[in-house]
Amino acid sequence: MNQPAQTFKNETRRYALIGALFGLLFPISATLIRIADQGLPYTLISAGRVQSTDSLLWIIDTAPLIIGYIAMLAGRRQDHSHQREIQLIQKEVEISAAKASLEQRVIERTKDLERQSVRLRVVGEIAKDAASSKNLTELLQRAGQLIQNRFGFYYTGFYLIDEGKEFAVLTASPTESGRQMISEGHKVRVGQTGIVGHVAATGESRVVLDTGLDAANSNSHLLPNTRSEMALPLKVKKDIIGVLDIQSDQPRAFSDDDVEVLQLLADQLAAAMERARLLQQVEQNLKDIELAYGRTTQESWKSIAESGLIKNFGYHFDNVRIQSISEPPALGNKAMQAGIMVSESNGSKHRIIAIPIKLRGQSIGSVTVKLKEGYRQLTISTIEQAVDRLAGSLESARLFEEARQRADREQAISHVTTAISSAPEFDAILRTAVEEIGKSLGDSEVSIQIIKSNE
Structure with a gap:
C-alpha cells in the first residue's frame, strides 16, 4: 500500500x-x-x-x-x-x-478580570466597613475579621510600630493562633531577619511563596500549616506605622495581582487607622480640656463661696414661704456625687427626685423636688430643663462678678499708676506708691525699699 x-x-x-x-x-x-x-x-x-x-x-x-x-x-x-x-x-x-488560543486567553483574562473586580469590590467593602469603626482597636479587629471571612486566609495579623520604632508589636488578629501570640506579647524587632521585620524596616511588600524554603519563617509552632506568606506595609505618607501579615496553607497562593489588590487594601486601612488615631487624640484632648475647664469651674465657684459674695447657699420653698438652708438634703448630696438624677420614695405617695446642677461636667449644687402622686414624665423633663437654665444663669452671674472684680482691679491699678506718675521726685514717688498701694488693699501694711550703696 x-x-x-x-x-x-x-x-x-x-x-x-x-x-x-x-x-x-x-x-x-x-x-x-x-x-x-x-x-x-x-x-x-x-x-x-x-x-x-x-x-x-x-x-x-x-x-x-x-x-x-x-x-x-x-x-x-x-x-x-x-x-x-x-x-x-x-x-x-x-x-x-x-x-482557539486567543479565545482561551480572552476567557482566562476575563476570568482574571472578574476575580480582580470581585477582589477590588471586596477590598472596597472591607475598607468601608473598617473605616466605620470608632477607635483603632475596633478598626483592626473588624478589618482582620473581614479579610479572614472574605478571602479565607489561614492567618491574618496586624503589627503596629511602637513609639521608639524599635519593635513591630502584634496588635490584632481574628485567629486563635493570633490571639494566643498577642497574649504572649509577640513582637518582632524592626529590621530583624524575617518577613515582618524586613517589611517594617524597608516599607516594601514581600511575598514568600513557600515558607518551607524560608529559614526566617517564625512562629511555626503556632502556625504549623503555613505554606505561603505575604507582608504588606501600612504607611501614612512616608511613615511606616505597621505591617499587615497574611498567611495561607497553600503553596504559591499569592499572585502579583493579589499583592496589588491587598496593598491597595493596606493603604486604605492605613489611612483609616491614621484617622482613627487622630480622632482618639482629639477626643482625648477634648476630655483633657473638659477636665481642665471642670477644675477651673470648681476652683472659681470655690473662690466665689469663700469671697462672701453669696449670702445664702440654698433655699427651701414649701409653697408657703421661702427659707434659707445651709446644707443640701441627703438626696441632693447623692445626686451631686453621682452627677445624675436620683430619686427615692419616702414611704408615702410622694416621690422625691434630686437633679445635680452641672457646669462643664462638674456638679456645683443640686435641686431637690418632692413630686405629688400622678406626676407625668413631662414634669421631670421640665424640671431638668429649668435646672440646665439655672446652671447657665449662675455661671453668667459668676462670670459677671469676675469681670466686675477685674474691672475694679484694673481701675485700682490705673489709679495707683496715675498717682505715681504725677510725683516729680524720687521721694515723692516712693511715698505716693506706698500710700496708694496700701489704700487699694485696705487694712494691709505695705513697705517699699530700694537698694542703697554699702559705702
Missing part, C-alpha cells in the same frame, strides 16, 4: 510517466500498422526494418517524449494547486489554532 506513495512522490512525476506511457502507444501502433501493410511477420526484425525505412515513424516515435512533457507540465500545475491547497489548509489550521 505504501509502494505507490514511494513510486510517485508528486503529481509531476505521475503525470509525466502516464503521459510517456500513453505516448508510447502511438509509435507501437504505427509500427504494427506498417508491418501489416508490408505483409511482414510480427517480429522485432520486421519492426526494425520498418523503422529504418519509414521517416514518418521517426516523427511518431517522438510522441512519448512530447506527450510525457505536456503531461509533466500539467502535473506540475496540479502540484502547485495541491501545494496551495495544503498551504491554505495549514493557514486555516494555524488561524483556527490561533483563534
Whole structure:
C-alpha cells in the first residue's frame, strides 16, 4: 500500500510517466500498422526494418517524449494547486489554532478580570466597613475579621510600630493562633531577619511563596500549616506605622495581582487607622480640656463661696414661704456625687427626685423636688430643663462678678499708676506708691525699699 506513495512522490512525476506511457502507444501502433501493410511477420526484425525505412515513424516515435512533457507540465500545475491547497489548509489550521488560543486567553483574562473586580469590590467593602469603626482597636479587629471571612486566609495579623520604632508589636488578629501570640506579647524587632521585620524596616511588600524554603519563617509552632506568606506595609505618607501579615496553607497562593489588590487594601486601612488615631487624640484632648475647664469651674465657684459674695447657699420653698438652708438634703448630696438624677420614695405617695446642677461636667449644687402622686414624665423633663437654665444663669452671674472684680482691679491699678506718675521726685514717688498701694488693699501694711550703696 505504501509502494505507490514511494513510486510517485508528486503529481509531476505521475503525470509525466502516464503521459510517456500513453505516448508510447502511438509509435507501437504505427509500427504494427506498417508491418501489416508490408505483409511482414510480427517480429522485432520486421519492426526494425520498418523503422529504418519509414521517416514518418521517426516523427511518431517522438510522441512519448512530447506527450510525457505536456503531461509533466500539467502535473506540475496540479502540484502547485495541491501545494496551495495544503498551504491554505495549514493557514486555516494555524488561524483556527490561533483563534482557539486567543479565545482561551480572552476567557482566562476575563476570568482574571472578574476575580480582580470581585477582589477590588471586596477590598472596597472591607475598607468601608473598617473605616466605620470608632477607635483603632475596633478598626483592626473588624478589618482582620473581614479579610479572614472574605478571602479565607489561614492567618491574618496586624503589627503596629511602637513609639521608639524599635519593635513591630502584634496588635490584632481574628485567629486563635493570633490571639494566643498577642497574649504572649509577640513582637518582632524592626529590621530583624524575617518577613515582618524586613517589611517594617524597608516599607516594601514581600511575598514568600513557600515558607518551607524560608529559614526566617517564625512562629511555626503556632502556625504549623503555613505554606505561603505575604507582608504588606501600612504607611501614612512616608511613615511606616505597621505591617499587615497574611498567611495561607497553600503553596504559591499569592499572585502579583493579589499583592496589588491587598496593598491597595493596606493603604486604605492605613489611612483609616491614621484617622482613627487622630480622632482618639482629639477626643482625648477634648476630655483633657473638659477636665481642665471642670477644675477651673470648681476652683472659681470655690473662690466665689469663700469671697462672701453669696449670702445664702440654698433655699427651701414649701409653697408657703421661702427659707434659707445651709446644707443640701441627703438626696441632693447623692445626686451631686453621682452627677445624675436620683430619686427615692419616702414611704408615702410622694416621690422625691434630686437633679445635680452641672457646669462643664462638674456638679456645683443640686435641686431637690418632692413630686405629688400622678406626676407625668413631662414634669421631670421640665424640671431638668429649668435646672440646665439655672446652671447657665449662675455661671453668667459668676462670670459677671469676675469681670466686675477685674474691672475694679484694673481701675485700682490705673489709679495707683496715675498717682505715681504725677510725683516729680524720687521721694515723692516712693511715698505716693506706698500710700496708694496700701489704700487699694485696705487694712494691709505695705513697705517699699530700694537698694542703697554699702559705702
